[in-house]
Amino acid sequence: MYKVFPCSDTTSNDIILKGMLAADADNCDIISLSLGSDSGYHSTPLSMVASRITQDRLVVVAAGNSGEQGIFYASSPASGRGVLSVASVNARQVLRWPATVRSSSGQELAISYITSDGTKVNETVNAPITFDAGDACNPESYGEESQALVIQRGVCMWAGAYNTLMYNGFGYYLIFDSYNQGVFYPSDALNSNPSIHLFGLTAASVGAWVKEEIAAGHNLTLVIKPDEDPAASDPDNTFDDFPGTGQVSYFSSWGPTFENDFSPKIAGPGGFVYGAHPDNKYVVQSGTSFSTPYLAGVAALFYAHVKKDSKEFLRRISATATTLPAWDEREKSVLADIAPLAQQGSGLVDAVKVVDYQTILLSDSHISLNDTDNRVSTHKVRLANTGSSQVTYKISHVAAASVKSRDEYLYPYTYMPPLTAASGSINAPSSITIAPGSTQEVEVTFNKPANDQENSGTVGAARSCSRARMANLSPSPTWALRFPPIIGHLWKAPLSSSATTP
Numbered sequence: 007m008y009k010v011f012p013c014s015d016t017t018s019n020d021i022i023l024k025g026m027l028a029a030d031a032d033n034c035d036i037i038s039l040s041l042g043s044d045s046g047y048h049s050t051p052l053s054m055v056a057s058r059i060t061q062d063r064l065v066v067v068a069a070g071n072s073g074e075q076g077i078f079y080a081s082s083p084a085s086g087r088g089v090l091s092v093a094s095v096n097a098r099q100v101l102r103w104p105a106t107v108r109s110s111s112g113q114e115l116a117i118s119y120i121t122s123d124g125t126k127v128n129e130t131v132n133a134p135i136t137f138d139a140g141d142a143c144n145p146e147s148y149g150e151e152s153q154a155l156v157i158q159r160g161v162c163m164w165a166g167a168y169n170t171l172m173y174n175g176f177g178y179y180l181i182f183d184s185y186n187q188g189v190f191y192p193s194d195a196l197n198s199n200p201s202i203h204l205f206g207l208t209a210a211s212v213g214a215w216v217k218e219e220i221a222a223g224h225n226l227t228l229v230i231k232p233d234e235d236p237a238a239s240d241p242d243n244t245f246d247d248f249p250g251t252g253q254v255s256y257f258s259s260w261g262p263t264f265e266n267d268f269s270p271k272i273a274g275p276g277g278f279v280y281g282a283h284p285d286n287k288y289v290v291q292s293g294t295s296f297s298t299p300y301l302a303g304v305a306a307l308f309y310a311h312v313k314k315d316s317k318e319f320l321r322r323i324s325a326t327a328t329t330l331p332a333w334d335e336r337e338k339s340v341l342a343d344i345a346p347l348a349q350q351g352s353g354l355v356d357a358v359k360v361v362d363y364q365t366i367l368l369s370d371s372h373i374s375l376n377d378t379d380n381r382v383s384t385h386k387v388r389l390a391n392t393g394s395s396q397v398t399y400k401i402s403h404v405a406a407a408s409v410k411s412r413d414e415y416l417y418p419y420t421y422m423p424p425l426t427a428a429s430g431s432i433n434a435p436s437s438i439t440i441a442p443g444s445t446q447e448v449e450v451t452f453n454k455p456a457n458d459q460e461n462s463g464t465v466g467a468a469r470s471c472s473r474a475r476m477a478n479l480s481p482s483p484t485w486a487l488r489f490p491p492i493i494g495h496l497w498k499a500p501l502s503s504s505a506t507t508p
Contacts, residue, residue, distance in 0.1 A: 008025035008028055008029055009025075010022050010024070010025040010041070011041075017041075019051055019052055022039075022041065022052060022083075023051060023052065023055055026039070026052075026055055026056065026059065026083075027055070029059075030059045030062070030063070033063075034063065035063055035064065035306075035309060035314060036063065036064045036066065036302050036305050036306060036309070037059065037063060037064070037065045037066070038066045038067075038298055038299050038301075038302035039056075039065070039066070039067045039068065039083065039298070040068045040293075040294070040295030040296070040298045040299065041067075041068065041295070042067060042068055042069075042070050042081035042082060042083060042084050043081055043082055044070060044072050044075075044079060044081050044259075045081065045082040045085075046078070046079065046080030046081060046082065046084075046085045046261070046262075046263045046264045046269070047082060047085055047263065047264050047265065048085050048086055048087050048263060048265055048267065050082040050083070050085070052082050052083035052086070053082045053083045053084075053085045053086035053087075053089070054086065055083070055086075056083040056086035056088075056089045057086040057087045057088050057089065060086070060087075060088035060089060060316070061088070063316060064090065064305055064316035064319065064320075065083075065086070065088070065089050065090065066089075066090045066092060066298055066299075066301050066302045066305065067083050067084040067086070067089050067090065067091055067092065067298065068081075068084060068091075068092055068293070068294035068295050068297070068298040069081065069084050069091045069092055069093045069094075069258060069259045069261075069269065069270035069294045069351075070084060070258075070259030070294060071094075071257045071258070071259060071293050071294055071295075072257075072259045073255065073256050073257045073258045073259055073260060073349075073421055074256065074257065074420060074421045075259075075260075075418075075420055075421070076260060076411070076418055076419050076420040076421055076423045077260045077261075077346075077348050077349075077409055077411040077418070077419070077423050078260070078261070078262065078264070078411055078418070079259050079260050079261075080259060080260075080261045080262065080263045080264065080269045080270075081259055084259075084269060084270070085263040085264070085265075085267065085269055087267060089271075090271050090272065090301065090305075090320060090323075091261075091269045091270040091271050091272075091351070092270060092271070092272055092273065092274055092276075092294055092297045092298045092300075092301050092351075093254065093255075093258040093259070093270040093272070093273035093274075093276075093294060093297065093349065093350055093351050094254070094255040094257065094258040094273065094274070094275075094276030094277050094292070094293065094294045094296070094297040095252065095253065095254055095255060095258075095273045095274065095275055095276065095277060095297070095330065095350075095354050096250050096251050096252060096253050096254075096255050096275075096277030096278055097251065097252075097275050097277060097278050097279050097280075098251050098252040099251070100120060100189070100190060100191070100248060100251065100278070101120065101124045101236055101280050101290055102118035102119065102120055102236060102237040103118060103119055103120075103121075103126040103127070103206075103234060103236060103237060104116065104117075104118055104234050104235075104236075104237040105117050105118065105119055105127075105131075105228060105229065105230045106228075106229040106230075107135065107212070107215070107216060107226055107227070107228060107229070108226065108227045108229055109219045109224045109225070109226050110224045110225040110226075111219065111222070111224045113219070115212065115215050117180075117208055117209070117212045118208065118209075118237035119180060119204070119206035119207065119208045120189060120190065120191055120192075120206055120207045120208070121191070121192075121197070121204070121205065121206045121207075122164070122191055122192045122193055122194075122195050122196050122197065122205070123191070123193075123196065123289040123290050123291070124191065124278075124280050124288070124289050124290030125287065125288075125289055126234065126236075127178075127203055127204045127230050128232050128233065129203065129230070129232055130230070130231065130232055131154075131178065131203070131204075131228060131229060131230035132227055132228075132229055133152060133153055133154035133177065133178050133227065133228045134152075134153050134154065134225065134226070134227055134228075135153075135154045135155075135156055135216065135220075135225075135226040135227060135228050136149055136153060136154070136155050136156070136176070137155075137156050137157075137216050137217055137220045137226075138155055138156070138157040138158075140157065140158075141157060141158045141159065141160035141184070142157050142158070142159050142160045142162070142167035142170070142171060142179075142181050143160030143161065143162035143166060143167055143170060144160065144170075145157055145170065145171055145174050147174065147176075148174050148175050149174065149175045149176040150175055150176070150177070151175070151176070151177035151201050151203075152177060153175075153176050153177065153178070154176060154177070154178035154179070154180060154204075154228040155171070155174065155176040155178070155179050155180070156180045156181075156182065156212070156213060156216045157171075157179070157180075157181055157182075157213075158181070158182055158183075158184040158210075158213055159181050159182065159183055159184045159185070159207070160184075161185065163194060164192035164193070164194045164195035165194045165195050167181070167192075167195065168192075168195035168197070168205060171205070172199050172202060176202075177201060177202060177203045177204070178202075178203055178204040178228055179202065179204060179205045179206065180204070180206055180207075180208050180212065180228065181205075181206070181207050181208070182207075182208050182209060182210050182211075182212050182213030182214075182216075183207065183208070183209055183210040183213075184210060184213075188248040188249070189207055189208070189209055189248065190207070190248035190250075190278075191207075191278055191290055192205070192206075192207055193278075193292075204230075249338045250277075250333065250335055250338070252330075253330065253331070253333035253335075254273065254330055254333055254345055254349055254350050255276060255277035255292065256335035256336075256421060256422075257277075257292065257293070257294075258270070258273070258276070258277075258294055258349065259294070260346075260348045260349050260423075261348045261349075261351075262348055262374070266374060266375075267374050268347070268351075268372040268373075268374050269348075269351075270349075270350075270351040271320070271323075271324065271351045271352060271372060272301060272323050272324065272327060272351045272352050272353070272355050273297065273327075273330070273350050273351050273352075273353060273354050273355065274297035274298070274300040274301045274304075274354070274355050275296070275297055275300055276292065276293055276294050276295070276296040276297030276298075276300070277292045278290050278291075278292055279291065279292070279296050279297075279300075281296060300355075301323075301355060304323070304355055304357045304360060305319055307357060307360075307361060308322070308360055308361055311361055312361055319360070320371070321367055321368075321369075321370070321371050322359075322360045322363060323352070323355050323360050324351075324352040324371035324372060325352075325363075325366075325367050325371045326356050326359035326360055326363055327351075327352040327353035327354060327355055327356060328353045328354045328356055329344045329345070329350070329352075329353040329354075329406065330344075330345050330350050330353055330354055331343055331344065331345055332344065332345040332346065332349075332407045332425060333345065334422045335421075335422070336421075336422060337422075341407065341422070341425055342406075342407035342425055343407075344404070344405070344406035344407060345406065345407060346406060346407045346408070346409040346425070347406055348409060349409075352371070352372070364392050364393075366389055366390055366391075366392070366399075367387070367388075367389060367390075368388040368389065368390050368445060369385075369386070369387045369388045373385055373452070375452055381454075383451050383452050383453070384449060384450070384451045384452075385449075385450055385452070386447045386448070386449050386450075387447065387448050387449075387450055388445055388446070388447050389438065389440060389445065389446055389447075389448065390440070390444075390445045391440035391441065391442055391443065391444055391445075392443070393442055394442050394443075395442050396439060396440070396441055396442060397439070397440055397442075398437055398438070398439045398440075399437060399438050399439075399440070400436065400437045401432075401434050401435060401436060401437060401438065401448065401450075403431060403432045405429035405430065405431075406429075407425045407426075408425060408426045408427075408428045408429060408430075409423050409424070409425050409426070410423055410424050410425075410426060411423065430452060430453055430454055431452075431453045432450055432451065432452055432453065433450070433451040433453065434448060434449070434450040434451070435448060
């Protein structure tokens with residue numbers, strides 16, 4: 007590990023360069039960088055050095071956390087050519103911790119709670135419970151540090167609820183869901199008060215049960231045991247509690263690079279993931295800084311169990327990735343079956359497929375087509391048959407969502423940029439047959455969206471993100487190419503100011 011940050015969250019390019027060069031000089035097979043700045047040029051010093059290093063080894067870099075800025079907001083050194091830039095996908099599971107509510111009636115209710123950073127109450131708790139008829143934004147009850155308050159969630163922000171409740175004296179706060187807002191991390195309510203041992207969110211059913219028991223005249227106690235394992239969570243049902251699980255993270259930076267190169271390349275778990283933290287802690291955090299080491303770990307697995315070949319690894323992770331839907335975090339809705347590749351890259355990495363699949367695609371799995379004036383539409387794709395019998399591959403095209411980058415006044419769209427119904431297409435043979443142990447090339451021409459308008463005054467007016475899929479007709483793996491044509495005239499685009507300086 008090479009330390010390039012002081013105790014603050016910023017550093018300088020020269021120190022980062024020193025760390026990169028030291029890792030290269032030490033012959034590290036995989037170099038992982040969870041850092042970057044919003045400068046999507048491959049010609050920045052960091053991007054250029056990263057590109058040079060990729061000639062001999064794998065460089066994995068965080069794509070950036072500026073997704074709210076919309077398309078064309080890549081970062082450096084993630085924009086380096088040959089670099090594996092990593093987007094973020096939200097974790098599918100929500101980390102819950104177990105507790106019990108005991109009633110003087112003899113009944114008890116097993117519950118789970120969620121804290122802002124995923125930490126648990128690691129102490130023995132037997133706290134008398136008070137039920138508040140108000141809500142977390144307007145509480146009515148006051149208590150002591152040894153007591154617990156159960157109260158419904160209000161409509162204010164989590165930070166506002168925390169700042170209000172911290173003056174009500176209780177040491178344990180269980181806020182139950184209301185208004186169908188979902189049971190998820192109250193991420194903007196970090197607990198900094200040592201007198202508050204628990205500030206957590208629980209299900210609406212907990213509040214209903216507590217209210218009913220207290221109305222019947224029973225006394226309730228919150229019971230928490232130390233060193234408990236996380237509560238069981240069904241990843242298939244988590245979507246009902248918080249729809250954003252498993253979706254592309256809203257903060258994940260969008261590509262392409264400023265030179266129209268494919269970025270990000272791949273996505274990994276980085277939204278609300280549970281991981282190591284200073285002071286021997288484990289907490290829930292978010293960022294492409296967390297999806298990046300995940301991809302570095304998958305690369306290490308591939309190197310250990312398959313072969314030490316960065317180019318082969320890059321082809322495999324792209325060709326075997328799982329595409330994700332276009333998800334609007336603001337509206338909590340799916341907008342299209344396949345998200346723009348400028349957001350998700352090739353999709354979510356599949357570590358099992360990366361290790362288990364046989365090599366079929368020998369060409370680069372990412373094809374950058376450039377803009378309208380500089381379009382390189384026709385490419386040759388090289389395929390291999392590593393088996394002992396003849397095989398036929400069927401070639402088809404699956405369109406991903408196209409996305410507009412700017413409006414009619416040339417103002418860039420921020421998150422979530424509007425999608426269009428336009429989609430690209432390909433001209434290619436319908437199938438190709440390859441003899442055992444042989445390789446063969448197939449020529450593919452990629453076409454821009456047919457109903458998209460040319461506008462020389464718009465930079466990247468639409469971005470068609472599609473893929474060509476080569477599927478073996480026999481029961482073999484499916485592989486894919488990703489290609490993002492850009493509709494617009496970047497060279498002709500007006501500068502923000504044409505005035506000269508003295």
